[in-house]
Amino acid sequence: MVSTVQNTDIEQKDAEHAVVVAMTFKAVFGSDDGDDVYGAGVAFTLLQALQTVNERLLLENPSEMLLFDIILITTDRQQQQQSDRIMSSTRHHGLQIHRFCFSCEDDFTDSLLQNKVHLFLSTDKNETVQAASRGVLSALVDHQTTLCSSQQxxxxxxxxxxxxxxxxxxxxxxxxxxxxxxxxxxxxxxxxxxxxxxxxxxxxxxxxxxxxxxxxxxxxxxxxxxxxxxxxxxxxxxxxxxxxxxxxxxxxxxxxxxx
Incomplete structure (x- = not known):
């Protein structure tokens, strides 16, 4: 079963015109160290770079609709039970994640199709292969991504x-x-x-x-x-x-x- 929740803390993008990018929880957030909020994952600077593009687009044209629409996907049942913690971690780090998608491992590709995802990013090669087999453009992110700029x-x-x-x-x-x-x-x-x-x-x-x-x-x-x-x-x-x-x-x- 797939459940998608909007992030009410931020303004939603027009999904019909936006570029929908889905990231896995493991890519965005680091390991659980017991704190109230999750730490930064390997795709943290990537997400910030996507936000930078959005900010610059809106600076050029406040009515711009061609923007990145970010979805966070998690298939871990324990993490799904801590959805409030995920959302508070997003708020704490100032991440512009527009939707949270909760699904099981067997149907996570269905969640990509249901949300009309244009690009899927994961640290797990098996997940990217599964997504690609369903016709979703996919790419791997790893520790090298942490060295990238958040401004471009x-x-x-x-x-x-x-x-x-x-x-x-x-x-x-x-x-x-x-x-x-x-x-x-x-x-x-x-x-x-x-x-x-x-x-x-x-x-x-x-x-x-x-x-x-x-x-x-x-x-x-x-x-x-x-x-x-x-x-x-x-x-x-x-x-x-x-x-x-x-x-x-x-x-x-x-x-x-x-x-």
């Missing part, structure tokens, strides 16, 4: 999967990636070339310059222009990723990249 959201697209799509990926997942790309591109166009709170990067690990150019052209057809492009031509990704420090990495329909 940085997203890396895997150009290899864009140039050579995996035949095993279902059409719904690929379409979800294209929809999210278009939404992100429209958001990015709200800001100028400098001092943008949203940065888009494309990276190709294999192939040469032509492969990178092909990925760029494909993204542009979706309405997404990028701030940086990196053609690694077989070189390891680890070093450049440690410099870029993206909040998450996306490939067409897949649940993140492997270093």
């Amino acid at each position: 959201l940085k997203v890396v697209f895997c150009g290899d999967s864009i140039v050579q799509p995996d035949a095993d990926i279902n059409a719904a997942s690929r379409q979800a990636a294209e929809v999210f790309s278009a939404q992100l591109g429209e958001m990015r166009r709200r800001f100028g070339a400098l001092d943008s709170p949203l940065s888009i990067v494309v990276m190709t690990s294999s192939g040469g310059r032509d492969s990178c150019c092909s990925a760029l052209r494909t993204l542009r057809t979706r309405g997404l222009s990028v701030d940086e492009a990196h053609c690694l031509a077989g070189a390891p990704r680890g070093i450049i990723l440690s410099v870029l420090r993206p909040h998450f990495q996306l490939s067409d329909g897949l649940s993140g990249l492997q270093d």
